[in-house]
Amino acid sequence: MENFEKDMAEVLEVDTVELDDELSGFDCWDSLTILSIIALADENYSVTLSAAEINDAKTIGNLKKLIISKK
Amino acid sequence: MEDERDSYLLLTGASSGIGKVMASILSKEYNIILNGRNEERLESTEKMCGKERKILIWTFDLNNINDIASTLSEFIEKNQIRISHFVHCAGYMKMLPLKMVTIDNISNTLNTNFISAVIIIKTLMQRKINNLAMKNIVFISSNISNMGAKALSVYGASKGALDSLMRCLAVELAPHVRVNSVLPGGVKTEMTESIYENEEVLKRMEATYPLGLGFPEDIAEAVVFLLSEKSRWITGQQITVDGGRTINVTA
Numbered sequence: 001m002e003n004f005e006k007d008m009a010e011v012l013e014v015d016t017v018e019l020d021d022e023l024s025g026f027d028c029w030d031s032l033t034i035l036s037i038i039a040l041a042d043e044n045y046s047v048t049l050s051a052a053e054i055n056d057a058k059t060i061g062n063l064k065k066l067i068i069s070k071k
Numbered sequence: 072m073e074d075e076r077d078s079y080l081l082l083t084g085a086s087s088g089i090g091k092v093m094a095s096i097l098s099k100e101y102n103i104i105l106n107g108r109n110e111e112r113l114e115s116t117e118k119m120c121g122k123e124r125k126i127l128i129w130t131f132d133l134n135n136i137n138d139i140a141s142t143l144s145e146f147i148e149k150n151q152i153r154i155s156h157f158v159h160c161a162g163y164m165k166m167l168p169l170k171m172v173t174i175d176n177i178s179n180t181l182n183t184n185f186i187s188a189v190i191i192i193k194t195l196m197q198r199k200i201n202n203l204a205m206k207n208i209v210f211i212s213s214n215i216s217n218m219g220a221k222a223l224s225v226y227g228a229s230k231g232a233l234d235s236l237m238r239c240l241a242v243e244l245a246p247h248v249r250v251n252s253v254l255p256g257g258v259k260t261e262m263t264e265s266i267y268e269n270e271e272v273l274k275r276m277e278a279t280y281p282l283g284l285g286f287p288e289d290i291a292e293a294v295v296f297l298l299s300e301k302s303r304w305i306t307g308q309q310i311t312v313d314g315g316r317t318i319n320v321t322a
Binding site: 011013031032033035036038039040050051052 | 222271
């Protein structure tokens with residue numbers, strides 16, 4: 001998970017992200033970004049996420065915890 | 072000289088999803104070669120197949136496009152067979168928004184969905200390898216081939232390429248070989264399972280399919296028709312089998 005923050009910054013089209021950043025606060029937050037996170041979790045961590053789980057996570061930190069819990 | 076070898080139908084993507092069901096239906100009528108990446112899964116497909124006809128297993132990953140021609144011709148020679156029918160059901164799909172698309176994803180998708188089909192047909196059309204045995208080709212395309220959808224740009228392009236190939240070869244290989252495509256809509260298989268797990272998506276999909284969601288058998292029956300003599304005057308066509316999804320313009 002060492003590159004998680006870097007990968008998320010790329011998906012969210014910003015330079016850096018913090019663990020307490022709210023997902024819905026990013027300018028590019030939309031259904032395609034959620035699909036991108038689903039693809040990222042599958043590709044990099046072999047974890048299957050649903051759109052609802054990602055929305056429920058609310059922050060970058062919770063999303064990271066969710067992926068770790070499913071690994 | 073008369074060719075005494077047995078004729079077979081080659082089915083790619085036979086280890087799962089639509090291909091697995093297709094194998095069980097087609098094996099009642101044709102000697103069949105089951106192709107897929109995983110031998111164990113192909114053996115499980117074999118158990119579902121009819122026992123009246125012969126069954127061969129060709130374990131090979133179609134992503135290895137450079138080895139298809141040599142491996143397939145060796146397979147034909149080793150088993151002393153001919154291939155008269157080809158159904159290309161192998162498919163690789165990853166839903167990726169444009170910003171997540173990579174060269175690897177493009178290559179894997181095009182290799183499995185499109186390039187492998189070209190190379191297989193080229194190999195099967197060679198007189199020295201298959202002695203003009205080819206009669207009929209059916210591609211499993213997708214209803215996205217003529218449409219658009221988010222996060223399916225590369226997959227959609229691969230199916231569009233496959234259907235262009237189908238039309239051109241239908242002309243080039245006539246009158247000896249007919250070539251057609253079946254364009255399925257949403258069918259529940261292992262490949263699409265993650266999409267259908269989402270209840271919200273499932274509800275939305277059910278609402279947009281006038282005839283409801285389909286089953287692999289619905290696709291297989293269209294293929295049976297296109298392979299049969301009942302469709303002897305049909306070539307170069309896309310047959311959409313999607314419960315009316317793509318003709319539905321209800322807002």
